[in-house]
Amino acid sequence: MIMNRSATTSWLFAAASIIALLSAGTAAAEERSAVNTGYFGNVAILGYDPVAYFTDGKAVQGSPDINQSWLGATWYFASTEHRDAFTAKPTTYAPQYGGFCAGSMSVGLVTDNIDPESFRIIDGKLYLFGGTGGIEQDFDPTAAKIIADADARWPETKKKIQGQ
Numbered sequence: 065m066i067m068n069r070s071a072t073t074s075w076l077f078a079a080a081s082i083i084a085l086l087s088a089g090t091a092a093a094e095e096r097s098a099v100n101t102g103y104f105g106n107v108a109i110l111g112y113d114p115v116a117y118f119t120d121g122k123a124v125q126g127s128p129d130i131n132q133s134w135l136g137a138t139w140y141f142a143s144t145e146h147r148d149a150f151t152a153k154p155t156t157y158a159p160q161y162g163g164f165c166a167g168s169m170s171v172g173l174v175t176d177n178i179d180p181e182s183f184r185i186i187d188g189k190l191y192l193f194g195g196t197g198g199i200e201q202d203f204d205p206t207a208a209k210i211i212a213d214a215d216a217r218w219p220e221t222k223k224k225i226q227g228q
Contacts, residue, residue: 097136098222100163102176108137109192112180114157115146117190123181134158159183159190161218162225166191170214174221186211 099108108114116124126140130147133139134154141147150157160166165175166184175194182193 098162098225099135099137099158100176100178101137102178106136106138108134108139109159109163110178110180111140113140113142113146114159114190115149116142117183117185118157119146123183135162156188157190159192161191161214162222163192165194166214167193167210169217169221170210172217172221174225 097106101107102110111126111128113124113126116122116126124142126142126146128140130141130144131138132141132147132151134150135158139147139150141150161169163178165173165178168175177194178192179195180192182195184191184193
């Protein structure tokens with residue numbers, strides 16, 4: 065294929081632009097928080113209220129107007145009471161493994177895709193999953209091995225996520 069100088073210059077410029085974008089994406093990934101904020105924005109649990117899992121027993125969408133910053137992410141809440149409870153004891157309410165899929169973590173994978181309505185509270189800890197019909201069906205208080213595997217993998221995985 066023969067290209068004229070203008071076409072070659074355009075192609076080189078396009079290639080350089082793509083490389084620059086990919087490099088910028090890599091730099092951003094290296095500085096990533098250990099809190100799962102999905103692919104866009106910087107909101108934990110896709111905007112769901114972490115306290116509501118414990119107080120209401122279900123996933124409840126939080127409000128952007130009632131928020132709190134913690135661990136480099138923004139957390140939304142359904143009420144100021146929930147925000148205040150979280151602010152007082154964030155580790156009590158925050159999901160395990162930074163809100164990444166607990167089932168995936170147990171087998172050594174990191175999955176950004178979570179379904180906030182697919183969750184379990186086990187021994188007072190919140191675990192989120194990627195969706196229904198998967199490992200979360202077996203992820204109950206008797207699933208000590210799954211929890212132990214995910215717990216064992218999380219410290220090293222957290223370092224990788226943060227680019228360390």
